[in-house]
Amino acid sequence: MGLQDQLIFANSLARVGVKVAREKLRPASSGGDSVPLKVEGLTEEWLTEALCRDHPAAQVTGFELLAGSEGTTTRRSLRIEYNEAGVDAALPTAVFSKSAPRFLSRVLVGITGIGAGEALFYETIRRHLEIGAPAGYFGRWDELAWRYLVLTEDVSVTRGATFPREGIQVDRSGAECMIREMAHYHGAFWEDPRLDEWTVLADPYVWQLALNRRAGCDLGAIAAFRWLTAEIPHQLRSRKSEIRGALMRSLAVNVRGPKTLLHQDTHPRNWFKVPDGSVYLYDWQAIAKGNWALDVSYALSSVLDTADRRSWERELLELYLDELGSAGGNPPSFAEAWLAYRQQMIHGFVFWAYTSAVNRVREVHPEDVTRTIVARTAQAMVDLETLDAID
Incomplete structure (x- = not known):
């Protein structure tokens, strides 16, 4: 600061x-x-x-x-x-x-x-x-x-919603429900001029820069590498010095694309499940205006088990693009979307590595849940070669 x-x-x-x-x-x-x-x-x-x-x-x-x-x-x-x-x-x-x-x-x-x-x-x-x-x-x-x-x-009360301690666990149909939900709010506000009229809304780059300066988010995430040795693969630990710069470069890339309403915190504890198995987002407190891929990358990398993500992510991304077009958005090509998806993985990883650091002072999420999400998002960065995709 x-x-x-x-x-x-x-x-x-x-x-x-x-x-x-x-x-x-x-x-x-x-x-x-x-x-x-x-x-x-x-x-x-x-x-x-x-x-x-x-x-x-x-x-x-x-x-x-x-x-x-x-x-x-x-x-x-x-x-x-x-x-x-x-x-x-x-x-x-x-x-x-x-x-x-x-x-x-x-x-x-x-x-x-x-x-x-x-x-x-x-x-x-x-x-x-x-x-x-x-x-x-x-x-x-x-x-x-x-x-x-x-x-x-x-x-x-109204819908019988449940909020599991560890966050939602979804099968393929649940993952598709997540995708449709994100596509619907992204499509509804695709390049909407009201996003600039609502001055409270920052873009993800400005939002993250403020969080870094005021709360040490990026530094806290790097500090957590010291004890998250089992959760962060060696391929990522060996490139720790690149994380802070890569985070901000990924967000600079994000804000150059078409903008829409972002939830920005689509982790498994911010979804609730209703009796028919559908899942929906709550905790809309970190909203921003930016590119769609941040929400989708964060959701799939944090909510899905690694094996499921690896098996489903391409088809889920294709579904997202179809649903986005139906909801009023202007979807990119699959190749463009796949690159954006890979580039935006770092956001969720940094959020949850930082959460582990905050937990050492005051637990804001259960540490076992935090470590599970760190492991998932870190592995996604490795699998998708996020650090190399940004440059």
Whole structure:
């Protein structure tokens, strides 16, 4: 982190710290356009403004705040009751919330930009997509206080969704479902001018550069080589010095191609499964605008067992190109797509090697799961000669 970045970061921390201190003395407004301090402070009036905006006669008459979990963000489920107008309008009764009430949480969502991204997705973008992601009901981000809240469909209730600890495990039909899902949101926003209008959206190069500067992502990934000796093949370990430069070159290549909406974090723990076996993405907090191959490479290399990836990846890529064209995109030739697929493998590997480094301070994903994903993505880089494909 350079001196200028350090000064900006220090100023941001001080500003957010002052905001948190003031909020304890004088709570922020609880109007529908505001970002509540925490879900425990929600009221029927606030929820009415947030959930009944398109139905003036509808009102929230009661709600129950259920158990949840704490991590980078605070996650709680809500059960909502409405008056007759709300019931007639079929307004959502099973709602899932994510927020960042604590100082450390705000720092994490602020320096990475994930709070702003997820609020944008669920407030604005989700409604334009015919995909299986949770429906979005409300999303707000306070740029000064680094405070945010999103309200979404609680798919565990509405669709019987499951979220395995180790992430989804898919057979061939599940892998094809993943491919169709990515093709659908990529096609829907293919070269869409709104991607530039939504200023929260950065491209993957800018996004990664900020993460490197503010959180040491690339350096953390390199440090993890010291203990990930069983997971990283020797062909990759022997070229450790090339990883950081190759990462940024691959992203520079990415942003030169046609751009669309990217999820950017398509690993197995960010997919959920419904009873019919279909799988869909959630956790849309790292969204960006860039080339399709980043999402597809990351998903196939991290979700699929190595043997399955090797057997299926060419046919899955052909399926992706067909589905992309049907969804509104302009697919490249298979040869062009195969090269892009190979070039973008490094993104997922660096994310998960860095995750292993972060786990040594505070576990953000189970370390055994982390190591499995590192091993899969590292082997994919070796199999597909990613470092040589970038140059």
